[in-house]
Amino acid sequence: MEILYIKNLKKVYGKKVISTALNNISFAIEDGEFVGIMGPSGSGKTTLLNLISTIDKPTSGTITLRGENILNLKCDDLALFRRRELGFVFQDFNLLNTLTIGENMILPLTLDNVDLKEQENRLNKVSKILGIENLLDKRTYEVSGGQAQRTAIGRALINNPTLLLADEPTGNLDSASARDVMEYLEKINKEEKVTTMMVTHDPLAASYCNRILFIKDGEIYNEIYKGENRIQFYQEIIDVLSLLGGTK
């Protein structure tokens, strides 16, 4: 089943001097997929992510999430839509330092006035999956970068989102923590069947995905699928990237 369906998406910036950030992008994401978006700086990956996450509006084209056209939503409905249907993971974690690890994770639930018991249950479940059940009462500055990012993933998952959006989730992490975080994202995708879309620069992080879309100058340049082997997939990604960069 298709979760996300994008058709003829176009985004143009500027009025006098027009620059096209995205041009005629169409693709779909199936339920349970783990899709990576890669491309050089300025290729339009972030614009694409912003459009899907409803933070920005496209110039033309449609975005459908689970059959609903999200472009019809207005202002505060958009925020509510994001709260209930989407999960976000950012490069710099974006945790609130006034809250504890546990409180950061249940924040979306408290905003929706979910029953206290239910909050507890979901927190227990998610924190166990992410291996941070012992850190719940810690403050954000008392945990490592990897743990902070896992907290952010927990916060994104706590509302059982239709789609998890990750923006360079390993960008601020050392390689060990990056691997750690990617393994958890993979695990969530496989075991909890969470559909995930991730924007990244890092070929290693990308190699955890099932499929990768390469974007160049606002258009889809290539698409590759993972076979059986992650190491081999990693090599393929490197090859495409060097092609992407080498066509100067």
Place this chain on the structure above:
Amino acid sequence: MNFVQFAYKNVKRNTKSYLGYFFSILISSALLFSFNMFINHPNLDTSTFDDYLLLTIKVCSIIVYVFLFFFVFYSVSVFLKGRSKEFGILYSLGISSKQVQKMIFIENFIINALSSTLGVAVGLIFSKIILIAISNLLGIEPLKFYIPAMSMIATIIYFMLLSLLISLFISFVVKEDKVLKLLKGSETQRPEPKFSILLVILCIALFVWSYYKAVTVTKIQLVNTIAPVTFMTIIATYLLFSQLSVFIIKTIKNNKKFYKKNTNMLCVSNLYYKMKDNTRMFFLICITSAVAFTAIGAVYAYWKDQTRQVELAYPQAIHFATNKSMLDNFDEFDKKDYMDKVDLLENSLKEEKIPYYKISGEIKTVFSKDKEKSVKIIKESKYKEFAEKLNQQTVNFRKNEAISLTLLENKKVNKKVVVDDNNLKVATQVEKSVMPAYYDIYVVKDNLYDEINNNCVVDEFTTFDTQNYMKTLNICKNFENTHKEELNNGTYKFLSKSFVLDYGKTIFSTLLFLTIFIGLIFFVTASSFLYNKIYMDCQEDKEKYMMLNKIGLTYKEIRKISTIEIGILFLAPYVIAVMHSTFALLAVKNSFNMEVASSAYIVMGSFFIVLIIYFLIIRRNYLKEIREYLNK
């Protein structure tokens, strides 16, 4: 680009963030200038003011100057803290602390010079209006508009000196190692706010004690109570904002049902840190507001109560008496001279066609054997004559008794009084006297009065009374001017109700004006301080709300959280200040037996209205900024 140009460009290109600071200095300098201009006004004759009033004016000016310094200093430090990233970059490029000091000095100098000059100009334009308003308020003739060179220069120099002082102290705020850490992101985050349960208890205990003292204080204890109670309240207030507030929010946090509902978690956890961060600001605003409310409320109440007090202390319009104890020899007493003066007064009343009645009599001052103590007495028959004319109820008393005409609300007299060899029981003390409160006088039976002939001085007095006593003002003024010497050396006692009331009106109007003015300065500076603080907070909050909006916090919810947060920032110090001033005014009410409620309502109410308007404006601007950022 030299260094001065660099600093100049900093200001020029940072206009928006400097604007709040610029305006707050502009308004404070305009107010300071008007204040200065008023107290130095050539038409305001301060020579008639009592020493205590002149001293009060001096103390007030000092308070204003000192408070302004603190205010500007805090404003600058809040402002500079927001620029710590910029300083971090400068430090990492190798700027020296001395240069930073110099840069801050130049920046502040530019702003202070500009805004205070402009403030003086604004003050000058509005002073005409202010002067008319003051004169109406004071009920005195409008003061002339003048160009006060001294006040202009004083105001501008003061603000320029401020920028120098601030740059000297600022190194405490912008610490090199700290900003560098901030820049590199290696600064460890603020630990959780802590409180000590002992200090929380102390805080509550101090509050209870201070408030209890304020409610139960009497006029006699007042002088000795003011200092310790004020001191304890100040400590309690600091503890309230640094300890009790943390304790209360922590308690709220522990109520999971409430805490984990809606936006409460965001709000409460944020306040948890903000309260502690803003302790000093809350404290300063709270104390200054409390001082302003109490001072204005008390003076206003006193001002309104004045007529009643004067009428109580001076039952008749004019009281003229001899004062023989001032003479070296009683034979010097010139009865004719006294009678001439009485006639003069009576004739002037006739000339002015003022209806009056006249009562003459005598007062006996009886000395104790060792001549150390004396008691003043009048006859019962005279007392009755007075009371009848004044439509007062008389009190009957027995042979071995006396009545004290000392007003009950002023002082409680002993139960017994010794007159010559007679031990008299004080039958009653009056609430309304028939004689001026100046004499602490007793009424005794006529035959007892006549029996006393040794060790005593007999003074004669004449009183004139009329319904519309303010009409006698000119007569009294003339009389006092023509007989200045004799009145001043004390051989005669001349008491005029209209004169006292007129004089009191000027004094208390001046005091009232001063307190309102200082209240205004406190309020405006505190408010613009709040504005700067909220503006700086807004720059940080923007990022936070942007992120929260991404994960699904609606704008409505942001508005709700911000309203609560800004509301608390505004209201917390105000509410505590109102509490303090209420108890302080209660103390005033109990000690001076004055009605304070209506003046308290007016003062605090009008401040509240202005505060709410100000709150709404700031909230709107804050939300507008957040909203624009979200839609970017």
